[in-house]
Amino acid sequence: GENVEQHPSTLSVQEGDSAVIKCTYSDSASNYFPWYKQELGKRPQLIIDIRSNVGEKKDQRIAVTLNKTAKHFSLHITETQPEDSAVYFCAAVIDGGATNKLIFGTGTLLAVQP
Amino acid sequence: EPEVTQTPSHQVTQMGQEVILRCVPISNHLYFYWYRQILGQKVEFLVSFYNNEISEKSEIFDDQFSVERPDGSNFTLKIRSTKLEDSAMYFCASSFLAGESYEQYFGPGTRLTVT
Numbered sequence: 363g364e365n366v367e368q369h370p371s372t373l374s375v376q377e378g379d380s381a382v383i384k385c386t387y388s389d390s391a392s393n394y395f396p397w398y399k400q401e402l403g404k405r406p407q408l409i410i411d412i413r414s415n416v417g418e419k420k421d422q423r424i425a426v427t428l429n430k431t432a433k434h435f436s437l438h439i440t441e442t443q444p445e446d447s448a449v450y451f452c453a454a455v456i457d458g459g460a461t462n463k464l465i466f467g468t469g470t471l472l473a474v475q476p
Numbered sequence: 477e478p479e480v481t482q483t484p485s486h487q488v489t490q491m492g493q494e495v496i497l498r499c500v501p502i503s504n505h506l507y508f509y510w511y512r513q514i515l516g517q518k519v520e521f522l523v524s525f526y527n528n529e530i531s532e533k534s535e536i537f538d539d540q541f542s543v544e545r546p547d548g549s550n551f552t553l554k555i556r557s558t559k560l561e562d563s564a565m566y567f568c569a570s571s572f573l574a575g576e577s578y579e580q581y582f583g584p585g586t587r588l589t590v591t
Contacts, residue, residue, distance in 0.1 A: 396579070398519075405567060405582040406519060451519060461532040462571070463509065463521040464580060 364389040366454050368467030376475050381439045383470045385452035388433070392454040395428060395435045396464070400449045409450075410437070442474045478502045480583035482568050488589045489558055497553045497586045499568030508551045509569040509580060510543065512536070519567065525551065558590045 365388040375381050387395075393414035398406035412419045412426045412435065419426050425438040439446055452467040481500045489495050501508050510522040523533040525543055533541075542554045551570075555562055565587050569580040 398582075405584050407582070408579050411579070461524045461526075462507070462578075462580075463524055463532060463534075464511070464519070464569075465521065466519045468518045 364392065364454060364456060364465045366452060366465050366467040368452050368470060370470060371468065372471045372473070374473045374475060375442050377442060377444060379442055381437075381442050381446070381472055381474075383437045383450055383452070383472070385435050385437075385454075385467050386433055387435070387454040387465075389454070389456055390430075390433065391456045392433075392465075394455040394462075395426070396453050396455070397424075397426060397437050398451045398453065398466075400451060400469075402448075406451060439472075442472075444474050444476050447472055447474045480568055480570055480581050482566075482583040482586050484586060485584065486587045486589070488591065491560060491590055492557050495555050495558055495588065497555075497566050497568075497588070499551045499553070499570075499583055500549050501551055501568065501570030502572075502581055503549070505570035505572050505581075507531075507571045507573065507578075507580075508543075508545070509571075510553045511567045511569060511582075512564040513567065513585075514564045522553075522566075555588075558588075560590050563588055563590045 367386045396411035399409045400406045423440045428435040449469045451469050453464040483498045508525040511519050513519045523537045524531045540556045565585045567585045568583040571578045571580045
């Protein structure tokens, strides 16, 4: 079945620095890649997503890139702030009908040091 | 902004007992999901539900689990005979449509503790 690997598991950066989180998916039929931010004890919340027909998408300080050939996608956060500290999950979706279940990566704990 | 709600926020039960976790999806959404997250681990898909039937379930979703949409607003997950390893955060999610254009909105979760 589909599997999503995510690296690193923890990431510590200084405020103002950039952070990059990388994911790899296994099923080439995956065609939608959302990123979720989860603060401690809270629900996952979508922060950005990318579809398979797009190579890059940006929303203010957050950007996501997708390399379909290599089956890699990455989250880039620039000018990090302490409130960016959270667990970030990548996910992949196979657009195959009525389900569209999210297959999550293992998560990255991002700590932004003030 | 409409939100998915879940009750209770925390449920403690003894091994072997039945539990029912409740969710109220966003009112015009048609697709419903349950996910679980064991403490410190990733979120895992359990089951998806559309048009009053299960559309897909994972290996985790064995005969001890069932889902129901008893009325026009609630979506429930029942665990018939809980095991210690069922202890986790259970998230309900809903989406308007399936497909890459439609975000799944997550509820706040129910923390299930099996003792």
